[in-house]
Amino acid sequence: MIRFVKFQDRPEILINKRKNQIHIICREISHYYRALNYAIHHMEEDEFQYQEHVCFERNxxxxxxxxxxxxxxxxxxxxxxxxxxxxxxxxxxxxxxxxxxxxxx
CATH class of the missing domain: 3.30.429 (Macrophage Migration Inhibitory Factor)
Structure with a gap:
């Protein structure tokens, strides 16, 4: 279950999953969906962390x-x-x- 989503002005996507709690920090809604997709693919894991620098404003x-x-x-x-x-x-x-x-x- 998503417990925390924060939108920030920095071009990064951060995902931190522990048990049933997922924390996502991103810049825009398309980055949120990318992060959510990553989290869904790692639902079986108890812990998962991912960080990505967004290189393009439009993609x-x-x-x-x-x-x-x-x-x-x-x-x-x-x-x-x-x-x-x-x-x-x-x-x-x-x-x-x-x-x-x-x-x-």
Whole structure:
């Protein structure tokens, strides 16, 4: 069970788990989800500690949505959840030639 979550201005993720108590210190919500994912994967352990320095302010994925690569809403939501678990905070859809703009020949 999460007992303590603290958001701070420093670019770090800290996790400290002892028995059923998990303490997480992070900078932003995407880092929280990354820390939570780590904690879930170590639930069987009585004690677990992890520290990570966050190197990028923005980190994510450019998703090709051109022509025949258009994703469903459900698939995009799945990708957003997966990116959050990885601590990523950006999703950029790339949409070359997907739609027609009137007046551009």
């Amino acid at each position: 994510g994925l450019m998703l090709d949505c051109s022509r025949n690569a258009v994703f469903t809403v459900e698939k995009v939501k799945f990708l957003i959840r997966t990116l959050a678990k990885l601590g990523m905070n950006v999703l950029m859809p790339y949409t070359e030639d997907t739609y027609e703009v009137a007046g551009n020949g």
